[in-house]
Amino acid sequence: MEIRENRLEIKDFSLYYHRTKALEEISMDIPEKKVTAIIGPSGCGKSTLLRSINRMNEMIDGVLTEGRILLDAENIYDRSIDVVELRRKVGMVFQRPNPFPKSIYENVAFGVRMGENKQAKGRLEEVVERSLKEAAIWDEVKDRLQRSAMELSGGQQQRVCIARALAVEPEVILMDEPASALDPIATAKIEELIFKLKEKYTIVIVTHNMQQAARVSDQTAFLMLGKLIEYGDTATIFTNPKNKTTEEYITGRFG
Amino acid sequence: MKLDPKNTQRAAVAVLGSATLLTLTALIFIIVFVLEKGLPVLNWSFLTGAPQDMGRAGGIFPAIAGSVALTVLAVLLAAPLGVGTAVYLTEYTRESRLTAIIRFGADCLAGIPSIIFGLFGFILFVTILKMGWSLLAGGLTLALMILPTIIRTTEEAIKAVPLSYREVSYSLGATRWQTVYKVILPNALPGILTGVMLGVGRSLGETAAVIFTAGSSLRMPASIFDSVRTMAVHFYLLAREGISAENAYGTAAALIIAVLSVNLLAYWMMNRMVAKRT
Numbered sequence: 001m002e003i004r005e006n007r008l009e010i011k012d013f014s015l016y017y018h019r020t021k022a023l024e025e026i027s028m029d030i031p032e033k034k035v036t037a038i039i040g041p042s043g044c045g046k047s048t049l050l051r052s053i054n055r056m057n058e059m060i061d062g063v064l065t066e067g068r069i070l071l072d073a074e075n076i077y078d079r080s081i082d083v084v085e086l087r088r089k090v091g092m093v094f095q096r097p098n099p100f101p102k103s104i105y106e107n108v109a110f111g112v113r114m115g116e117n118k119q120a121k122g123r124l125e126e127v128v129e130r131s132l133k134e135a136a137i138w139d140e141v142k143d144r145l146q147r148s149a150m151e152l153s154g155g156q157q158q159r160v161c162i163a164r165a166l167a168v169e170p171e172v173i174l175m176d177e178p179a180s181a182l183d184p185i186a187t188a189k190i191e192e193l194i195f196k197l198k199e200k201y202t203i204v205i206v207t208h209n210m211q212q213a214a215r216v217s218d219q220t221a222f223l224m225l226g227k228l229i230e231y232g233d234t235a236t237i238f239t240n241p242k243n244k245t246t247e248e249y250i251t252g253r254f255g
Numbered sequence: 256m257k258l259d260p261k262n263t264q265r266a267a268v269a270v271l272g273s274a275t276l277l278t279l280t281a282l283i284f285i286i287v288f289v290l291e292k293g294l295p296v297l298n299w300s301f302l303t304g305a306p307q308d309m310g311r312a313g314g315i316f317p318a319i320a321g322s323v324a325l326t327v328l329a330v331l332l333a334a335p336l337g338v339g340t341a342v343y344l345t346e347y348t349r350e351s352r353l354t355a356i357i358r359f360g361a362d363c364l365a366g367i368p369s370i371i372f373g374l375f376g377f378i379l380f381v382t383i384l385k386m387g388w389s390l391l392a393g394g395l396t397l398a399l400m401i402l403p404t405i406i407r408t409t410e411e412a413i414k415a416v417p418l419s420y421r422e423v424s425y426s427l428g429a430t431r432w433q434t435v436y437k438v439i440l441p442n443a444l445p446g447i448l449t450g451v452m453l454g455v456g457r458s459l460g461e462t463a464a465v466i467f468t469a470g471s472s473l474r475m476p477a478s479i480f481d482s483v484r485t486m487a488v489h490f491y492l493l494a495r496e497g498i499s500a501e502n503a504y505g506t507a508a509a510l511i512i513a514v515l516s517v518n519l520l521a522y523w524m525m526n527r528m529v530a531k532r533t
């Protein structure tokens with residue numbers, strides 16, 4: 001079998017909220033174990049595109065999709081796909097840190113407890129520890145695992161949320177502006193973490209912050225009004241964009 | 256005349272303040288009035304004794320048992336059904352004409368006078384289904400009566416659970432049922448409990464619907480097919496038939512204390528639950 005470099009392929013994908021088209025025939029290949037950033041002005045469809053990759057948009061009334069998104073060459077919008085299964089492969093980290101009002105331990109254990117992986121359930125403590133370590137928060141919380149996650153700072157909460165997503169052993173991690181609610185130091189920690197995580201995971205990140213996209217990503221996609229304007233190596237996009245609009249956006253002339 | 260913001264503010268404080276004061280005064284007045292008349296009668300043998308001579312003498316133990324049994328039965332029937340309906344309406348269906356109709360129906364049902372429920376329960380449960388005046392018929396009728404309240408308060412409580420909790424749960428690969436069971440219901444529990452407690456209060460205080468369906472037997476019930484008399488019904492009959500004003504107030508005092516303790520208990524439980532989740 002051929003080893004695919006692009007595990008995630010978006011093919012002519014469109015999405016409607018009722019009758020408004022929010023995404024227009026987007027096609028892009030997302031490389032494995034790389035960080036792909038999605039940038040663009042507010043309301044251009046970044047979150048919508050991201051949430052299409054784990055089918056979170058289905059929770060919203062009146063959403064309709066066209067086209068395909070392939071994960072390991074399988075269309076995730078195919079009828080035969082189990083969406084629960086899909087979401088275990090494609091994890092998500094949200095904009096606001098959103099731990100459950102439970103202990104740190106229970107937060108991280110949640111996904112494993114809900115799943116059917118008997119092995120992981122059997123060594124839950126190990127899984128929790130491994131995930132917290134991967135999310136670079138273990139040292140800060142190891143003595144207070146049974147305390148409420150709500151007592152942590154925003155940046156710590158966000159890393160616990162990342163650990164919670166990692167605990168179900170996803171292949172792809174989607175992050176929607178994961179640092180936008182955090183201060184610069186907490187942001188730097190998250191960025192460092194993203195850099196480390198790409199050794200193991202395919203990461204797609206939405207960000208408003210140009211410098212952040214330039215710092216953490218390998219590939220950058222620029223969206224505007226639901227269209228993919230330009231997509232390519234981050235270095236190329238930021239130093240030598242082909243498209244005039246892209247150039248204007250990244251140099252901060254609008255948006 | 257135009258009021259400047261400062262005076263508007265003062266006026267609002269005055270109006271709202273006096274409204275609160277009025278409510279509180281009325282409440283305290285009622286409680287003090289009943290307790291003052293009833294407490295002298297209340298003692299251990301009154302609470303645990305059997306009534307004699309139609310309630311002219313003796314205690315009210317069968318009525319206490321009747322109240323407890325009927326209320327527990329009504330809540331056991333209505334709470335799962337009500338919570339289930341609310342979960343279905345909020346989590347398992349999309350908003351449609353059908354859900355709007357169900358909601359409208361529940362609201363209408365909540366506004367129907369209890370005597371109509373009594374009549375309905377009498378015709379359906381007591382007569383057609385041949386249950387006779389019984390705990391079962393009374394419990395079913397009361398369950399129908401408190402169902403709308405439980406549905407609506409549970410719905411509100413479920414809607415108040417942050418959307419982000421659902422999103423996280425689904426994003427971690429939880430199924431819909433797991434999300435409901437592990438995330439939504441635990442977080443909505445304080446609100447659900449409020450609805451159930453409202454139902455408990457309504458069941459404890461109900462007379463009309465109960466007389467029609469559970470009857471007014473003064474004997475201790477041995478099964479759910481026996482007729483029972485609740486404290487509220489006992490009070491009503493003692494007072495209306497002029498049997499014993501003294502014991503009527505004694506019963507009322509016991510009833511008020513029961514309702515107050517149920518509410519305090521619920522309040523305490525809710526505070527504990529809310530404290531645990533933050």
Ligand SMILES: Nc1ncnc2c1ncn2[C@@H]1O[C@H](COP(=O)(O)OP(=O)(O)OP(=O)(O)O)[C@@H](O)[C@H]1O
Pocket residue numbers: 017022040041042043044045046047048049060208
């Ligand atoms: N639930 C919804 N129902 C209807 N329209 C929606 C919904 N969510 C988003 N939209 C519309 O879809 C478009 C894209 O929204 P989206 O949230 O994806 O933008 P975004 O690029 O993530 O913006 P931001 O940077 O502000 O987060 C917007 O025009 C928005 O109004």
Ligand SMILES: [Mg+2]
Pocket residue numbers: 046047048176
């Ligand atoms: Mg967004």
